[in-house]
Amino acid sequence: xxxxxxxxxxxxxxxxxxxxxxxxxxxxxxxxxxxxxxxxxxxxxxxxxxxxxxxxxxxxxxxxxxxxxxxxxxxxxxxxxxxxxxxxxxxxxxxxxxxxxxxxxxxxxxxxxxxxxxxxxxxxxxxxxxxxxxxxxxxxxxxxxxxxxxxxxxxxxxxxxxxxxxxxxxxxxxxxxxxxxxxxxxxxxxxxxxxxxxxxxxxxxxxxxxxxxxxxxxxxxxxxxxxxxxxxxxxxxxxxxxxxxxxxxxxxxxxxxxxxxxxxxxxxxxxxxxxxxxxxxxxxxxxxxxxxxxxxxxxxxxxxxxxxxxxxxxxxxxxxxxxxxxxxxxx
Amino acid sequence: xxxxxxxxxxxxxxxxxxxxxxxxxxxxxxxxxxxxxxxxxxxxxxxxxxxxxxxxxxxxxxxxxxxxxxxxxxxxxxxxxxxxxxxxxxxxxxxxxxxxxxxxxxxxxxxxxxxxxxxxxxxxxxxxxxxxxxxxxxxxxxxxxxxxxxxxxxxxxxxxxxxxxxxxxxxxxxxxxxxxxxxxxxxxxxxxxxxxxxxxxxxxxxxxxxxxxxxxxxxxxxxxxxxxxxxxxxxxxxxxxxxxxxxxxxxxxxxxxxxxxxxxxxxxxxxxxxxxxxxxxxxxxxxxxxxxxxxxxxxxxxxxxxxxxxxxxxxxxxxxxxxxxxxxxxxxxxxxxxxxxxxxxxxxxxxxxxxxx
Numbered sequence: 001x002x003x004x005x006x007x008x009x010x011x012x013x014x015x016x017x018x019x020x021x022x023x024x025x026x027x028x029x030x031x032x033x034x035x036x037x038x039x040x041x042x043x044x045x046x047x048x049x050x051x052x053x054x055x056x057x058x059x060x061x062x063x064x065x066x067x068x069x070x071x072x073x074x075x076x077x078x079x080x081x082x083x084x085x086x087x088x089x090x091x092x093x094x095x096x097x098x099x100x101x102x103x104x105x106x107x108x109x110x111x112x113x114x115x116x117x118x119x120x121x122x123x124x125x126x127x128x129x130x131x132x133x134x135x136x137x138x139x140x141x142x143x144x145x146x147x148x149x150x151x152x153x154x155x156x157x158x159x160x161x162x163x164x165x166x167x168x169x170x171x172x173x174x175x176x177x178x179x180x181x182x183x184x185x186x187x188x189x190x191x192x193x194x195x196x197x198x199x200x201x202x203x204x205x206x207x208x209x210x211x212x213x214x215x216x217x218x219x220x221x222x223x224x225x226x227x228x229x230x231x232x233x234x235x236x237x238x239x240x241x242x243x244x245x246x247x248x249x250x251x252x253x254x255x256x257x258x259x260x261x262x263x264x265x266x267x268x269x270x271x272x273x274x275x276x277x278x279x280x281x282x283x284x285x286x287x288x289x290x291x292x293x294x295x296x297x298x299x300x301x302x303x304x305x306x307x308x309x310x311x312x313x314x315x316x317x318x319x320x321x322x323x324x325x326x327x328x329x330x331x
Numbered sequence: 332x333x334x335x336x337x338x339x340x341x342x343x344x345x346x347x348x349x350x351x352x353x354x355x356x357x358x359x360x361x362x363x364x365x366x367x368x369x370x371x372x373x374x375x376x377x378x379x380x381x382x383x384x385x386x387x388x389x390x391x392x393x394x395x396x397x398x399x400x401x402x403x404x405x406x407x408x409x410x411x412x413x414x415x416x417x418x419x420x421x422x423x424x425x426x427x428x429x430x431x432x433x434x435x436x437x438x439x440x441x442x443x444x445x446x447x448x449x450x451x452x453x454x455x456x457x458x459x460x461x462x463x464x465x466x467x468x469x470x471x472x473x474x475x476x477x478x479x480x481x482x483x484x485x486x487x488x489x490x491x492x493x494x495x496x497x498x499x500x501x502x503x504x505x506x507x508x509x510x511x512x513x514x515x516x517x518x519x520x521x522x523x524x525x526x527x528x529x530x531x532x533x534x535x536x537x538x539x540x541x542x543x544x545x546x547x548x549x550x551x552x553x554x555x556x557x558x559x560x561x562x563x564x565x566x567x568x569x570x571x572x573x574x575x576x577x578x579x580x581x582x583x584x585x586x587x588x589x590x591x592x593x594x595x596x597x598x599x600x601x602x603x604x605x606x607x608x609x610x611x612x613x614x615x616x617x618x619x620x621x622x623x624x625x626x627x628x629x630x631x632x633x634x635x636x637x638x639x640x641x642x643x644x645x646x647x648x649x650x651x652x653x654x655x656x657x658x659x660x661x662x663x664x665x666x667x668x669x670x671x672x673x674x675x676x677x678x679x680x681x682x683x684x685x686x687x688x
Contacts, residue, residue, distance in 0.1 A: 006348065010351075010352070010355060013355050013356070013359055014355065016359065017355075017358055017359040020359075049401065051552065051553045051573065051574065052397060052400055052401055052574055052575070053397060054396060054397050054406075054544070054549050054550060054575075055395070055396060055397075055549075055550050055647065056394065056395055056396060056397060062389060062391070063388060063389065063391065064386060064387060064388050064389070064390060064391050064392060065391060065398055065399045066392060066398050066399060066405050066411050066412075067386055068383070068386050068392075068411075068412055068413035068416055069412070069413065069416045069417055069420065070405045070407070070411065070412050070417070070535060070629070072399055072403045072404075072405065073388075074403065078399050078403065079399075079401055079402065079403050080401035080402070083401055083402055084402060084403070087402060087626065202403060211388060216388040216389070217388065217389055219385065220385045236380070238382050239380060239382075240385065241385065241386055242386070242388065291380075293416070293420070296403075299388075313389060
């Protein structure tokens with residue numbers, strides 16, 4: 001009698017194990033949707049744009065448009081905005097933006113948000129995340145439909161360098177904690193900037209970086225990489241593709257999480273060794289982008305310095321510095 | 332129950348019970364452990380330091396051809412990419428590429444050259460599985476394969492008409508994608524068999540969905556593309572639409588995307604058949620319709636699909652990578668019973684269309 005019951009319970013265990021294994025196998029075989037495909041459900045647009053010309057009679061743009069690892073370099077003339085709109089709009093995406101308004105930088109939020117409402121991802125759902133130590137100082141800016149703002153209280157620090165370095169940690173924490181349920185893509189932007197022209201879905205990608213306006217025409221030996229070998233952000237002389245700006249980066253949440261976490265870990269390692277990289281998190285960002293190459297690169301149109309004269313190769317400045325005197329702000 | 336088990340285990344004739352129960356519990360724990368393990372979909376790949384020339388922002392890589400489509404998909408030409416960087420990126424992810432090819436009836440004769448040249452030029456240094464669909468498994472030649480590369484013969488049903496042979500590939504690919512490709516490879520490359528590899532074809536082509544520019548139409552206006560123009564067909568494309576004319580002989584992408592494409596094309600062809608119509612260029616017409624609505628994430632230049640006999644070697648092509656093997660259409664298409672060959676040229680011979688215009 002006991003033996004029979006034992007045999008039954010053994011059989012039940014085996015069945016449980018087998019069904020668990022079957023469940024695991026079937027989970028593995030689900031078609032993974034790990035990226036957003038290009039789908040174009042509305043046919044009307046197909047006859048509204050000209051056929052791409054394969055053989056060039058003249059140079060359409062003087063800029064490099066593909067990196068050596070086949071990531072597009074986005075600039076005016078390389079893409080058709082209407083076509084991209086028709087591709088991305090039906091995907092019902094939500095785009096997140098993080099900005100850090102610490103200390104006196106809260107005064108930039110108004111103009112940043114107003115210009116973003118005019119030019120950033122028009123027609124899409126957008127969620128602004130404003131990290132600040134002083135939520136009361138964040139002005140109420142009217143937002144369009146489908147666009148939201150959340151103020152994230154953040155601990156302030158006495159030195160602006162410290163504030164800058166803590167951003168990577170804050171962003172990665174934010175992605176893990178909150179953003180992953182709310183947005184599909186996230187951009188991490190500096191707040192002391194203004195949108196001047198349309199910034200649309202041409203910027204969306206798995207991992208997106210922007211070329212720094214001060215170094216796009218300069219040989220790599222002159223890039224302001226961290227050059228001390230003791231730092232985790234160290235870049236040797238013959239290394240480097242572009243010098244990317246720390247004021248603009250972004251991507252799909254999973255990739256961006258890994259990226260910002262990696263930067264944060266590298267920053268912590270440097271801190272433990274009592275060293276701070278030459279350009280703080282920008283140095284670490286550049287180090288990481290060499291070994292984890294971006295899937296899309298934005299031309300300096302998307303990160304410009306208004307103090308520089310606009311060269312003819314850059315047709316449309318979209319995001320640039322707000323005219324301010326930096327000296328007194330850093331105190 | 333546990334007490335009963337232990338008291339039972341004490342009895343001489345149940346001595347085997349205790350270890351067998353322990354074994355079973357261990358087995359269940361192992362299965363649980365493997366089921367709970369994180370599926371490693373996102374692999375963080377760190378590239379080691381490499382030396383290569385700096386890309387120059389103010390100097391385009393090619394000034395004679397378009398290298399980016401209006402939807403920001405790269406058009407792959409020689410000079411636009413650095414193989415060293417790309418190889419490292421894909422090797423770090425342990426990429427496995429499946430190359431599918433159909434050798435039905437007499438077309439088995441093309442396999443030897445196809446496979447031998449693939450061994451030299453296709454995805455060198457990466458894991459490759461050749462999937463040879465054939466109705467004559469014994470006729471598949473024994474070709475020496477490099478390390479990390481293997482060949483799988485899959486049975487294919489031979490259809491009487493060559494048009495059906497060509498079109499049913501979509502059905503067989505979509506079925507095989509679901510049944511085996513999903514588990515075995517990361518990317519699929521679907522190629523015609525009457526071709527040979529002449530130069531490097533590597534990971535620069537890999538992306539979620541890619542098509543190849545037809546060698547006869549890459550410089551032509553869209554009105555000259557031989558799309559299916561009859562509105563009754565599922566493959567219909569109006570005169571004022573179309574980006575490129577893609578060749579049916581070389582396309583691919585990630586397994587889920589290729590599965591979607593082949594399934595959609597097969598279903599479209601079934602719908603056409605029910606309506607008593609057959610698209611002018613068969614599976615190629617349907618492929619072009621699909622890629623118009625589902626824009627590819629990479630486009631391959633005609634370097635990846637060429638016919639040197641018909642089209643020479645223009646200067647815009649710095650390399651000829653995948654080229655047609657000259658063949659006698661009449662001879663190869665004659666049915667086994669000695670009947671008449673039917674229809675217009677297919678395969679790489681479709682490149683000859685431009686010459687006739």
